[in-house]
Amino acid sequence: DIQMTQSPSTLSASVGDRVTITCRASQSISRWLAWYQQKPGKAPKLLIYKASSLESGVPSRFSGSGSGTEFTLTISSLQPDDFATYYCQQYNSYWTFGQGTKVEIK
């Protein structure tokens, strides 16, 4: 099975900060990676698919990059609505989620 490891687990940041979250796969997944945002009590929301494609309606401050085993999610200027937990997920071989990164207010 493919394992997904996110870092950091928790990130403290301020409004306006540039934020980067890293996701590593235990083996190559090409670009078959998605990113989700989840707020308390809500279902996850798809932000990015195929490593760098922005889902319709998602603000352009979100971007994704990477291929193979290393991927990043970047928020260029953190907004109040962005404080949430973020998950990466591979869909190269079945489906696996990372353990999540909580972005909290500094």
Place this chain on the structure above:
Amino acid sequence: QVTLKESGPVLVKPTETLTLTCTVSGFSVNNPRMGVSWIRQPPGKALEWLAHIFSNDEKSYSTSLKNRLTISKDTSKSQVVFTMTNMDPVDTATYYCAGMQGRGFDPWGQGTLVTVSS
């Protein structure tokens, strides 16, 4: 608009079998461009993929749980049915169904919290 909604018991006893239903609207469960997965999330923990059914009725299961899981669909009712046998308190979680169109899970149902307790 494509929507999914989970339904089923909120409380099950240890050793019992959990059966959840995902009712889909806005697309056919036989649509070749859409599959449906079940995903769970224990309180305060990460998401865990459980099972998937493709439009051609092919099924995939989590390696660690495959002996306990079954996924199927009822085309006439536009439903995807999920069962998990031998429930244990560690299986307490919010269970989601979600559509997969080859670009990630979207849309998601609202989720249903299932508690395992005697």
